[in-house]
Structure formats: structure tokens, C-alpha cells
Amino acid sequence: MAAPQDRLDQMLAKLKTRNFRITPQRLAILKILASSEGHPSVERIYKQVKETFATTSLATIYKTVILLKHLNEVLELGFPDGSNRYDGNKPYPHPHVVCVRCKRILDPDLGSLSQLASEAAQKTGFKIVDHRLDFFGICPECQRKE
């Protein structure tokens, strides 16, 4: 996984290149996303930013996250129940393992996924440009609490 500082610098560089401003609020959001081990939700980011900037609004978080998504600097993980989680650490498609109890999300290193993608392309004639792979289950910690 990339060092958080690297990711932060990459994000900042992209914003500067595209002439978007670096505001204190944005910087705070970037920092959280760049080191997002926990794949935070918008609400979680909001609460963290408010610890530093008490007047920050949810709208600002949404606007920034959408901006970063369009710049391909954050990966959006939407779930059927409407919850959205964000990964600024690895902003490209990759498999996830989601605990259905505590909602923690991990990134396992899996081989042979690209193989599946070409199989899908071959069998359907689609030109594949993106993917999403989630496994749902119960994490070791929650299993212990059973």
C-alpha cells in the first residue's frame, strides 16, 4: 500500500494542476482520505473534520468527495443499503472483504482477477473498463464474539 504521505502529495498535486484551490477544509479531508485504512463514510469524514473546523458543513464534504471522485483520486464504494464508503488510499478498483457485523472493510491481495475480467469480456463481447468485487462475511474479531 502507498505511504499516506505519498497519496496526500499526489492528491494535492492533482488539485493544483487542475487549478482547484487548496483550502484548509479540503486539506483536512484529503488527509483523512489519504490515510483511510478504514474506508470512511461521508458522515465519518464530516465528524473528523469538524473536530478541527467546527463550522464545516456536510455539503462541503460531499462536494470535495465528488470532486476527488471525478479526478480519480478516491474510490467510491456504494452499497445497496445506501451507505457509501470511500477509499483514497487505493483509488483504483480492487477487491474488498466486508464484515457484515462491524462493517470493517479490508483489501485482500487476490491473484487471478484480471483473468476473470478477460473471461467476462470474451464471453459477452463487452469492452470492460471497470469492476467491483466484494466478499461479505464475518471478520475474525466478530467471529470471536459469537
Add this chain to the structure above:
Amino acid sequence: MAAPQDRLDQMLAKLKTRNFRITPQRLAILKILASSEGHPSVERIYKQVKETFATTSLATIYKTVILLKHLNEVLELGFPDGSNRYDGNKPYPHPHVVCVRCKRILDPDLGSLSQLASEAAQKTGFKIVDHRLDFFGICPECQRKE
């Protein structure tokens, strides 16, 4: 793929077993879902049902779809943009190929997915109970229109 008639019968059987009533509206919804080649949205189901029952309400569609989801007779596919699509034909997890242009969704037959699941379980210690695999791309028809 199961014959639509088989799926319809299975759904009806499950409803009867659990003592849920077979109303004309429900029957119409079941028929659509049982033969859901197109992975319809709630809105799409609503429009189709209204052709037969003009006074049907959206709430009824939602209630029925949620009921079927809880009975494991329909698979819900939620997407980050908030759109939900339903598959009553194969109500168990399976890979999808989604056209980002026309939104059509196909079911490719892919091997070696269970292999990935065990790899994920092994590497994370999770007890895997469900999964979701989507490939996004451009279908042959939309490629032709390029």
C-alpha cells in the same frame, strides 16, 4: 438459466408456504421478476404492472420486492448512483456485466470465482457468506454506435 415458469412456481410456492397472499398485483410483479432477463428497476416494474393494474402504487412494488428479497427469491443489485436493479431469475450471488452506456446487465458464466473466494477467506480470516462481482464496460451494441 432456469425456465421462467419454474422460477414463478418456486416463488409462488414460497409465498404459499410462508402464508403470504397471492394478490393479482403480486402475481404480476412475480411474473416480471421471474422472467427478468433485463434486471429491471423498481420503476420499470412499476410501469409494467400499471399496464394491467392502472391504480397500482409504487409502495406496493417496493413492499413486494423487499418481501421477495427477504425470502431470498430475488437478488438486489444496488449501485453507487442509488439505482437498484432486481434479478428474480437467479436470486443467488453471481457475476454481472453492466453496460455503462445503456445500463443493460448480462450474466456471464465465469469459472474459478469460488477459488477467489477461498483465497480471500484464507488471507483475511473472514468467514465469507456472500459476494458481489460486477464488471463495467460497453456492450457490443453500444460499441457499434460509437
Add this chain to the structure above:
DNA sequence: CTTCATGCAAAACATTTGCAGCTGG
């Protein structure tokens, strides 16, 4: 300085809920 971002509040949406009346079994 000028333009863009912020933050508030209101709007927009999709989905859910409450409830009176209807109807399947």
C-alpha cells in the same frame, strides 16, 4: 482583485411508513 469555495438552508429524490378501506383464502 477576481474567482472559486464555503456554509447555510431549501430543494430534490428515492424509499419507507401509517393508516383506512378492501379482499384473498
Add this chain to the structure above:
DNA sequence: CCAGCTGCAAATGTTTTGCATGAAG
């Protein structure tokens, strides 16, 4: 008959939008 379903309308919850003010560059 009568529990459960329907359909309406109102409520909900989340994300988006408009706009006046403020700050980045």
C-alpha cells in the same frame, strides 16, 4: 369473516443545489 394487502399521502433520510459571504492565489 378477518388478517393481511393495497394505495394514498405524508414522513424520512440522504444527497444536491442556490446563493450570499468569505478567502485563496
